[in-house]
Structures are given as structure tokens and as C-alpha cells.
Amino acid sequence: MKPLKIAAAALALVLASGAHAEGTIRIAQQFGMPFLILNIAQEQKLIEKYGKQNGVDVKVEWTQLSGGAAINDALLSNAIDIAGAGVGPLITVWDRTKGRQNVKGVASLGAFPYYLVTNNPKVKSIADFTDKDRIALPAVTVSVQSRILQYAAAQQWGDKEFARLDKFTQTLPHPDAAAAIIAGGTEITAHFATPPFQEQELGQNPNAHVILKSYEVLGGPSSATLLYATEKYRQANPKTVRAFVQALAEAADYAAKNPEGAADIYLKVNKSRIDRDLLVKIFRNPEVQFCIAPQNTLKIAQFMHRVGAVKNRPATWRDYFFDEPLLGQGG
Numbered sequence: 001m002k003p004l005k006i007a008a009a010a011l012a013l014v015l016a017s018g019a020h021a022e023g024t025i026r027i028a029q030q031f032g033m034p035f036l037i038l039n040i041a042q043e044q045k046l047i048e049k050y051g052k053q054n055g056v057d058v059k060v061e062w063t064q065l066s067g068g069a070a071i072n073d074a075l076l077s078n079a080i081d082i083a084g085a086g087v088g089p090l091i092t093v094w095d096r097t098k099g100r101q102n103v104k105g106v107a108s109l110g111a112f113p114y115y116l117v118t119n120n121p122k123v124k125s126i127a128d129f130t131d132k133d134r135i136a137l138p139a140v141t142v143s144v145q146s147r148i149l150q151y152a153a154a155q156q157w158g159d160k161e162f163a164r165l166d167k168f169t170q171t172l173p174h175p176d177a178a179a180a181i182i183a184g185g186t187e188i189t190a191h192f193a194t195p196p197f198q199e200q201e202l203g204q205n206p207n208a209h210v211i212l213k214s215y216e217v218l219g220g221p222s223s224a225t226l227l228y229a230t231e232k233y234r235q236a237n238p239k240t241v242r243a244f245v246q247a248l249a250e251a252a253d254y255a256a257k258n259p260e261g262a263a264d265i266y267l268k269v270n271k272s273r274i275d276r277d278l279l280v281k282i283f284r285n286p287e288v289q290f291c292i293a294p295q296n297t298l299k300i301a302q303f304m305h306r307v308g309a310v311k312n313r314p315a316t317w318r319d320y321f322f323d324e325p326l327l328g329q330g331g
Contacts, residue, residue, distance in 0.1 A: 022237045023051075025244060026061040028071055028080040030138065031174045032194040033282065034225040035084060036262060037109045037251045037290065039269040044254075046247035053246075054239040066173040067139035068092070076101065081233050082244070084109065086144020087297045088304070090226050094320040095310035102231035105321035106241065107248050108330070110255075111289040111296075112224035114145060115198040116212035118190040119181050119205050126152055126165060126212060135169045135190040136177035144224070145192035147300050147309075152217045154307065162307045181208055194224065195282045196274050203278075221289055222296035234322055245326050248292045255290040259283035294321065294330040 025047065029035045041047055042062060051058030063080065065071050068089025075083040075093065083089075083103075090105055097103045116126070116135070123129060126149070137145040146169060154162040172180075172188065178197040180188035182204045191201065192212075201208045215221055227248075234241050255262045263279035266272065282288060289295070298317050305313040314320050317330050 022056050022240050024059045024061065025082060025237070025240050026063065026080045027082040027084070028063050028065050028074055029084045030064065030066055030071070030225075033196050033266065033279075034109055034112050034194050036255055036266055036283075037248055037292070038084065040251035040254055040262060040265050041247045043265045043269055044251070046250050047244055050243035050246040050250075051240065054243045056239045056243060058240055058243060067171060068142045068144070069139040069171075072142075075103065075228075075230065081229060081237075082106065083228050084225055085228075086138075086147070086225055087223065087294075087300045088144045088147035089139070089142055090228050091301045091304050091310055091314075091320060092142060093228070094314075095304075095312045097230070098312055103228055104231065105226050105228045105294065106234070106324065107227050107245055107292040107327065108223040108294040109225040109227065109248075110223070110252060110291055111221040111287075112195055113221075113285075113287045114148065114192060114194055114214035114224065115202075115210045116145075116149070116190060116192045117181060117198050117201045117208050117210055119184050119201075119207045120189040121207055123190065123211060127156065128211075129165060129168050129190070131168075133168050133189045134187045135165070135192060136172040136180065136188045137169055137192045138171065138174065140169045140171050141166060141309075144300070147304065148214050148217055149192060149212075150307070151300060151303050152212055154303070155217070159307055162303075181205060195288070196278060199278060199282060200274070215287065218296055218299055220296055221287065222300075223294045226294060226297070229322075231322075245292065245324055249326050252290040252292050255283065293327045296331050298331060 068085035071083045071085045072093045074080045093103045150162045153164045174197045177191040180186045181191045181201045259280050301314045304310045
């Protein structure tokens with residue numbers, strides 16, 4: 001057969017089998033313990049393991065970003081395939097892409113309590129913040145911490161005042177915010193954090209104290225971080241996505257049953273110097289739940305619609321999640 005005919009035949013085979021070849025997954029994560037399940041999947045190469053079981057040789061690319069806004073920008077610009085951020089960023093991008101890229105959730109990374117910590121002795125509640133205070137969080141008006149703070153403001157002053165505290169907030173990566181709270185003497189006087197940064201702040205600055213807890217605001221445990229993707233990527237890579245979710249399920253089970261091993265993996269993957277005993281203590285905290293089904297996310301989603309942050313109102317969590325059998329009964 002002539003070269004031209006061979007090339008034409010090869011092209012026909014590609015078109016017949018689908019132009020996109022499965023096998024690559026680019027995952028963006030952020031700083032902090034809520035990404036532990038991804039750390040375990042990365043260290044134990046679980047995505048590659050389940051890829052082979054599904055007949056795909058998966059190539060995994062990892063990147064680290066800070067804040068839901070940056071994560072969403074990367075996803076929509078096709079720089080990543082899987083985004084990892086809080087419920088706020090997911091609902092924002094789900095609403096924004098509905099009917100177009102159709103971004104939806106793939107899985108949860110478990111439930112972690114988030115604390116609003118301040119080193120200002122005069123601040124005993126969110127009502128005590130003044131213009132002299134600055135609240136650090138991953139992404140102003142986008143991150144889950146920002147949305148929980150707005151939810152708390154609405155509970156205290158009514159829905160019309162949901163943005164009352166926004167003027168005090170400032171975008172800052174967790175490591176930098178924690179350093180500011182511990183050191184004191186900076187414009188940052190509060191930090192809506194994640195484990196282990198909140199525990200470090202409370203343990204290393206005698207003035208640091210908690211004035212708000214996410215579980216109390218939301219009425220129980222809630223998913224700290226969610227993973228999401230575009231409809232196009234999921235449809236083009238069904239085996240890869242299936243392997244990814246299966247890997248997350250095994251990693252979550254490992255974290256729940258092996259807190260000491262999970263601590264070792266966290267330290268290694270993140271090149272962290274955090275006290276190992278502190279990590280183990282956090283992982284054993286009954287408030288920390290390792291599961292891939294979303295928990296208690298609908299309240300924030302519907303709140304965001306109620307105050308006009310998004311146009312579309314989800315009736316159930318399944319409206320902003322893909323149908324993944326392993327997720328079971330979420331919320």
C-alpha cells in the first residue's frame with residue numbers, strides 16, 4: 001500500500017475510534033490537609049493502578065495552585081482536567097458554564113472542620129471586626145471560606161447583609177496567612193483556615209482563638225473540598241475518570257484506617273515539617289471524615305442562589321455532580 005493510502009487508512013481508524021485518546025489526567029490541588037486523599041493517591045500511584053484495571057495506561061500530571069478563582073481559571077482555559085476547590089468555587093463555575101462546558105463535581109475529598117482564627121484579643125465574634133482587621137482566606141468572594149463567612153453574616157444580620165464582612169477579607173495562601181497569625185503584628189488579624197494551619201496558629205500564638213466553626217454555621221459536617229471537571233473531559237475519558245474515582249475511594253479508605261501512614265504520606269508529598277503527632281491527632285479527630293461522597297453542600301449552593309451570587313438554583317446536590325455510582329448517597 002502506498003504511503004498516502006496508509007496515512008488515510010490510519011486517519012480513518014483514528015476517526016472511527018474517537019479522536020481523543022484516553023490516558024492523561026491533569027490534577028490541580030491546593031495547600032492543606034483537605035487534599036490528603038489526593039496525596040495518598042499520588043504517593044501510592046492508585047490512579048495508575050486502577051487505570052490498568054480499566055484498560056488504560058494513565059499518565060498523571062500534578063500541579064498546585066492557590067484559591068478557587070485560580071483553579072477555575074485553569075480549568076476553563078484547559079490547563080488542567082480535574083479541579084480541586086471548595087463548594088463555593090464549584091457552584092460558581094457550575095452556574096457559569098451551565099449549558100456550555102457544563103462543569104460538575106466528580107467526588108469529594110472528605111469533611112474537615114474549618115476554623116476562623118484571630119489573634120486580636122478584642123474580637124470575640126464576627127460582630128467585633130472593624131476596619132483595623134483583615135481576614136485572610138484563599139479567594140475573596142469565591143472560596144468556600146468566603147462563602148461560609150457570608151452564610152454566617154446572613155445568619156446574624158439577614159440575607160441582605162450577607163456581604164457585610166467582605167470588606168475585611170483579603171486573598172492570601174494558607175501558609176502565608178498562618179505565618180502572619182502566628183507572628184502577629186501584621187495587617188492580617190484573622191484567617192479562615194484549614195487543617196493543619198488552624199491548629200498551628202492555635203498552638204503557636206497564645207492570642208490566637210477560634211471565633212467561628214464551619215460545622216456550627218452549616219449545622220454539621222460538610223465536604224471541605226470537591227473535585228470537578230468539564231463534561232467534555234469526562235465524556236472523552238470515561239475509563240480514566242472511573243479509575244480516578246476508584247483511586248480516590250481506596251485512598252479515602254486508607255486514610256480512615258491508617259492515620260499514622262496517612263501522616264507519613266502527607267509529610268512526604270508536601271515536603272512538610274509539621275509535627276507528625278499533630279497530624280495523627282487531626283486525622284483521628286471524629287469531626288474529620290474521609291469519604292468521597294459530598295456531604296452537606298446543598299445549603300451553601302442554595303444560599304449562593306438566594307443572595308444572587310449565582311443564577312441557577314440547584315434542587316439537589318446531583319444537579320452539580322456527575323452521576324458517579326461510587327458516590328452513593330451524598331448531600
